[in-house]
Amino acid sequence: MVRQHREDGYLMISELMRGRGLDRSPEAVKVHARKHMGLKLPKYPTGGLKPCIQCGRFAARPSTQAGRAGFCPSCWDKRKTEAYAEGTEELRAKRAYDNERKLRKTIKRKLR
Numbered sequence: 001m002v003r004q005h006r007e008d009g010y011l012m013i014s015e016l017m018r019g020r021g022l023d024r025s026p027e028a029v030k031v032h033a034r035k036h037m038g039l040k041l042p043k044y045p046t047g048g049l050k051p052c053i054q055c056g057r058f059a060a061r062p063s064t065q066a067g068r069a070g071f072c073p074s075c076w077d078k079r080k081t082e083a084y085a086e087g088t089e090e091l092r093a094k095r096a097y098d099n100e101r102k103l104r105k106t107i108k109r110k111l112r
């Protein structure tokens, strides 16, 4: 999460973590990133953050896959959820179709 939000700077990452129920001071975020992730976080948000193309509310971060697609992390996860659900639905429909065809063949065979 720190990596994903690195352009936000450690002040904002600290707030974000509080929002997720993890109380971390800005200093703790900065030290942790440097020691354990080898990241030198800026204090303030850097440039290059654009509004999310989906919600317009949160930022799209160019260092992330979500950001390169133009999405904020939340909208990207929602989009992935939709894609996953669509895949599941397509599989369900395909199986139903295959079963129906199989059934038809079985009926034809029995009628002969």
Ligand SMILES: [Zn+2]
Residues within 6 Å of the ligand: 052, 053, 054, 055, 056, 057, 058, 071, 072, 073, 074, 075, 076
């Ligand atoms: Zn968004």
